[in-house]
Amino acid sequence: MRPVYMIAGGITKFAKASPRKDFRYMVKEAFDQAMADVPGLTLDLIDGSVASYFSDHFTRQLMAGIMVHDYLGLTPKPSKRIESGGATGGMCIQSAWEAVASGRMDVCAAFGFETMSHVNTWKGNEFIALASDTNFDYPVGGFYTGYYAMMVKRHMYEFGTTEEQLAAVSVKNHGNALHNPYAQFPAELTIEDVMKSEMIADPLKRLDICVMSDGAAAVILASEEMAHKLTDKPVRISGVGTGTDAMRMADRPSREVILLPHENAADYKDLKYPGVHSFRGGRTAAKEAYEMAGITNPLEEIDFVELHDAFTSSEIQTYEDLGLCKYGEGGKFVESGAASLGGKVPVNPSGGLLACGHPVGATGLMQGVFALWQLQGTIGQHFNGDDTLQIKNAKRGLIHSHAGTGTYITVSVMERGF
Amino acid sequence: MSAEQRTNPVGKVKLEEEEKGAVLYNVDPIIMKYHYEIDYMHSYAQDSPFFEGLSKGELWGSKCPVCGSTFATPRGHCMNCGAKTEWMKLPLEGKVHTYTTCYFGSQEFLAETPFTLILVEWPDVDTFFLSRLLGVAPNEVKIGMPVKAKFRRLSQFKPTDVYFVPSDI
Ligand SMILES: [Zn+2]
Numbered sequence: 132m133r134p135v136y137m138i139a140g141g142i143t144k145f146a147k148a149s150p151r152k153d154f155r156y157m158v159k160e161a162f163d164q165a166m167a168d169v170p171g172l173t174l175d176l177i178d179g180s181v182a183s184y185f186s187d188h189f190t191r192q193l194m195a196g197i198m199v200h201d202y203l204g205l206t207p208k209p210s211k212r213i214e215s216g217g218a219t220g221g222m223c224i225q226s227a228w229e230a231v232a233s234g235r236m237d238v239c240a241a242f243g244f245e246t247m248s249h250v251n252t253w254k255g256n257e258f259i260a261l262a263s264d265t266n267f268d269y270p271v272g273g274f275y276t277g278y279y280a281m282m283v284k285r286h287m288y289e290f291g292t293t294e295e296q297l298a299a300v301s302v303k304n305h306g307n308a309l310h311n312p313y314a315q316f317p318a319e320l321t322i323e324d325v326m327k328s329e330m331i332a333d334p335l336k337r338l339d340i341c342v343m344s345d346g347a348a349a350v351i352l353a354s355e356e357m358a359h360k361l362t363d364k365p366v367r368i369s370g371v372g373t374g375t376d377a378m379r380m381a382d383r384p385s386r387e388v389i390l391l392p393h394e395n396a397a398d399y400k401d402l403k404y405p406g407v408h409s410f411r412g413g414r415t416a417a418k419e420a421y422e423m424a425g426i427t428n429p430l431e432e433i434d435f436v437e438l439h440d441a442f443t444s445s446e447i448q449t450y451e452d453l454g455l456c457k458y459g460e461g462g463k464f465v466e467s468g469a470a471s472l473g474g475k476v477p478v479n480p481s482g483g484l485l486a487c488g489h490p491v492g493a494t495g496l497m498q499g500v501f502a503l504w505q506l507q508g509t510i511g512q513h514f515n516g517d518d519t520l521q522i523k524n525a526k527r528g529l530i531h532s533h534a535g536t537g538t539y540i541t542v543s544v545m546e547r548g549f
Numbered sequence: 550m551s552a553e554q555r556t557n558p559v560g561k562v563k564l565e566e567e568e569k570g571a572v573l574y575n576v577d578p579i580i581m582k583y584h585y586e587i588d589y590m591h592s593y594a595q596d597s598p599f600f601e602g603l604s605k606g607e608l609w610g611s612k613c614p615v616c617g618s619t620f621a622t623p624r625g626h627c628m629n630c631g632a633k634t635e636w637m638k639l640p641l642e643g644k645v646h647t648y649t650t651c652y653f654g655s656q657e658f659l660a661e662t663p664f665t666l667i668l669v670e671w672p673d674v675d676t677f678f679l680s681r682l683l684g685v686a687p688n689e690v691k692i693g694m695p696v697k698a699k700f701r702r703l704s705q706f707k708p709t710d711v712y713f714v715p716s717d718i
Pocket of ligand 1 (some may be wrong): 614
C-alpha cells in the first residue's frame with residue numbers, strides 16, 4: 132500500500148430543503164469548491180470517483196451516483212457507489228483511499244449527498260427505520276431514535292450516565308456551530324433548554340437528536356507524488372479502520388471488551404460487552420485505524436475528533452469506543468470539558484451532526500472536509516474569516532462515521548502532511 | 550399505429566389530454582407532489598416457523614447444535630460458528646433488559662404513540678428479543694422487571710402478534 136493524501140474538500144451549506152439545486156448540482160457546488168483550492172488540478176487528472184448516498188427512497192432515482200459522476204464531467208472514467216447506512220460517507224472516503232493506496236488511481240474524487248426534504252419528517256424516519264430488520268425489528272415500531280434510546284438506557288443503567296451529561300453534548304456541539312457558516316442548526320443552548328425540549332423516545336429529547344437535511348460534500352484524494360504537486364498543504368490519511376455488528380440490536384452478544392493498547396482487561400472485569408450499551412464495531416474500527424497509524428494512546432496522540440453524533444448518546448458512547456476514556460466514563464468525559472473547544476481533545480469542533488445537519492450520504496464526507504481544513508489550518512479562510520473553531524497547531528485528527536445502531540462504523544486518522 | 554391514424558393529416562395527431570393535472574407547491578423552482586405506493590409480496594422464508602409459532606401462542610428462538618449458542622430472536626444459521634441452527638422453544642416469562650417509550654415514530658406507527666419498546670432477556674439465552682410492553686406507565690418500567698408474553702387472538706403474522714406485560718398483572 133502507498134501513502135494517500137487528502138488534498139481538497141468542499142461542502143454545501145446544509146439546509147432543511149434545497150429545492151433550487153438537485154443532488155447533482157449540490158455535489159457540483161461542493162466539488163467545484165474543492166477544485167478551486169487546488170488550481171493545478173484539472174478534470175483530466177482525476178482518475179475516477181466514488182459516490183456516497185444512503186437511500187434510493189429519498190432520491191426516488193436509482194443509479195443517482197452515475198448521474199453525479201456524469202454531471203461532474205468524469206465519464207467515461209471508473210466510478211462506483213458505496214452504501215453502508217449512516218457510515219456511507221466515511222466508507223466512501225475509505226473506498227477512494229483504497230483506490231489510491233492500491234495504485235489503481237493517482238487522483239480519486241469522493242462525493243456524497245442526500246436530499247431528505249422530499250418527504251415529511253415522519254416518512255423520513257420510516258425510510259431510515261427500513262434500515263432495521265424488516266421481519267423482526269421494523270414492524271414492532273421501527274424508529275431509530277427508539278433504538279438508540281434503548282441503547283443509552285442500558286448505558287445509564289450500567290454506568291450511571293445522566294440525561295444532563297447527554298444534554299452537555301448538545302450544548303457543546305450546537306454552540307461550536309455558531310462559528311460554522313455551513314451548519315444548519317447553530318444555537319446557543321443551556322442544559323436546561325435541552326432537558327426541557329420535547330421528549331421523543333425516553334431519554335432522548337428533540338435537542339438530543341440531529342435534524343434531517345439536504346446537502347452535499349466532496350473530497351479529493353491523491354498519491355504522494357500528485358498531492359505534493361497539487362498543494363503545499365496535503366493531509367495524509369494515515370490509518371483506516373472499519374468495524375461491524377449484527378443488524379439486530381437484540382443479537383448483540385455478551386463477551387469481553389476488545390482492548391486498546393493503553394487498556395487492561397482488569398479495567399473491565401465484570402462488564403458484559405458490547406451488550407447494547409456500546410458499539411463493538413466502533414472499537415474494532417478504532418483498533419484497526421490506530422494500528423495502521425501507530426497510535427497507542429489516543430487521548431495523548433489525537434488533537435481533535437469529528438464523530439457521528441446523530442444522537443448525544445452516541446457521542447458519549449463513541450468517546451469510549453475510541454478509547455478517549457474508559458468504558459463507562461463517557462458522561463464524565465464531556466462534563467469535564469475535555470471534549471470542548473480548548474479541551475484536551477475537542478470533539479466535533481464543527482458542531483457535528485447535531486448542529487451541522489445529517490444529509491446521510493454527505494455526512495462522513497463533511498467530517499473529512501472539516502478535518503482537512505483543521506489540519507491545513509485553513510478554518511478561518513473557509514469560514515468567512517472566523518477562525519474561532521481553528522484548533523491551534525492541529526497535527527492529527529480522527530473522523531468517525533457510523534451506521535444504524537453500530538452496524539457499520541469507520542474510523543480514519545488524518546495528519547498534517549507538510 | 551393504425552392505418553387510419555397513419556393516413557390522418559398531421560394536424561389531427563395529438564396526445565390525449567389528462568384531466569387530473571398536477572399538484573404544484575411552487576413554480577420557481579417547480580415543486581410538485583405525487584403519491585406512490587406498492588403491493589409487495591414478502592416471504593418470511595426460513596423465519597416462517599417463528600410467525601406460525603406466534604399464532605399458536607408459542608415463542609421460538611434458535612439453538613446451535615455445534616457450539617451451543619442460543620438466540621432469543623431466531624436465525625437460520627449460527628452467528629458464532631456458521632452451523633445451521635435448530636428451533637428452541639422459549640419460556641413465556643423473561644426480564645426487561647432495556648426499554649424506551651416512544652412519543653414520536655415513523656409515519657406508519659405515529660398513530661400508536663406513545664408505545665414502549667423493550668428488549669427481553671432470558672437467563673440461559675445469549676441474545677435478546679425486541680417487543681412492546683403494555684400495561685405499565687412509562688415511568689414505572691424498570692430494567693430487570695419480570696415480564697410475560699401475551700399473544701394476539703387474531704394473528705397478523707407480524708412480530709407484534711406477541712407483546713409483553715408485567716408478570717404480576
Ligand atoms: Zn454455533
